[in-house]
Amino acid sequence: MCLACFLTSGGRKSQCGNGAACFIPLLAKKRGREPKQIMKLKQSGTLAPVNEPWTLIRDAIHDLTLQEKQKGVEIRMGHWHSQYGGVCLQCLAGSVMSRRLGADTDAHKYPDSFPEDVEARLHALDDLRCGAIDHAYCELKLVRPASLPDHVTIPRYLDGPDAFKETMLKLADLLEAA
Numbered sequence: 001m002c003l004a005c006f007l008t009s010g011g012r013k014s015q016c017g018n019g020a021a022c023f024i025p026l027l028a029k030k031r032g033r034e035p036k037q038i039m040k041l042k043q044s045g046t047l048a049p050v051n052e053p054w055t056l057i058r059d060a061i062h063d064l065t066l067q068e069k070q071k072g073v074e075i076r077m078g079h080w081h082s083q084y085g086g087v088c089l090q091c092l093a094g095s096v097m098s099r100r101l102g103a104d105t106d107a108h109k110y111p112d113s114f115p116e117d118v119e120a121r122l123h124a125l126d127d128l129r130c131g132a133i134d135h136a137y138c139e140l141k142l143v144r145p146a147s148l149p150d151h152v153t154i155p156r157y158l159d160g161p162d163a164f165k166e167t168m169l170k171l172a173d174l175l176e177a178a
Contacts, residue, residue, distance in 0.1 A: 044099040050121060050140050053128065054176035060092050060125055061165050061172075063099035068161065072105055073098070077129065077157050080122075081109035092129045092157075092168075093122040128171065129154060129164075145178040 044063050048055035067073050073088045081094035081103055088105040090098060097103040101114060111122035120139050127136035131154040137144040144150075152171060157164040 042099075043102065047096065047100050047118060047121060050117060051142060053124060053136060053140060053142070054172040056121055056125055057128055057168055057172040057175070059100065060096050061168055063095040064092055064165065066099060067095040070098075070105075075157065075161070080111065081107065083108060091126065093125045096122065096125065129157075129168065131171075133171075133175070148175065148178045 044066065045059065048059050064075065067090055068075055072086070073090055075091070075095070076089040077091045079089035079091055079094065081091075081097045082089045083106050088094075088098070093111065094103075094109070097109050097114075098105060101109075101118065103109045103113075111119040111126075114122065120141070124136040124139040127133075127139060131152040132150075133148055133152060134144055134150040152174075154167050154171070155163045
């Protein structure tokens with residue numbers, strides 16, 4: 001078993017792939033706890049195609065809205081998809097990981113946990129939530145239309161989830177119209 005498995009699991013489950021040979025489930029039982037069961041959420045649909053960043057945004061906002069109501073999930077834009085203290089901390093892309101890519105809420109997931117084309121879309125989504133249109137189009141290997149600005153201002157989620165989501169949906173409309 002690797003040290004990362006031990007440090008990140010909190011005694012809940014084996015992450016190192018050693019299965020029964022991993023001592024984390026045994027340690028959990030010794031502490032009087034059963035290893036936590038995997039919790040995969042109902043899937044919203046498939047991931048948007050790479051050439052439709054506007055659909056990627058709209059789908060992500062839909063998933064974010066579902067995750068805001070999900071027990072055991074806390075939206076934190078500084079985290080991808082991380083388990084901490086019994087709560088799954090997720091950013092916008094982390095919501096997509098849970099709702100479209102089947103990541104269980106007890107797992108640590110990052111864009112590089114997925115195939116390269118999916119990784120690019122997750123990074124692009126993160127760029128878009130920061131207003132970095134040019135970077136997002138580069139991640140997606142798309143040519144940014146000249147009618148689009150390099151960057152737009154997106155309010156921080158922390159300062160107001162509704163304003164963040166409304167602005168992101170306006171960005172989706174702007175990208176689709178270009």
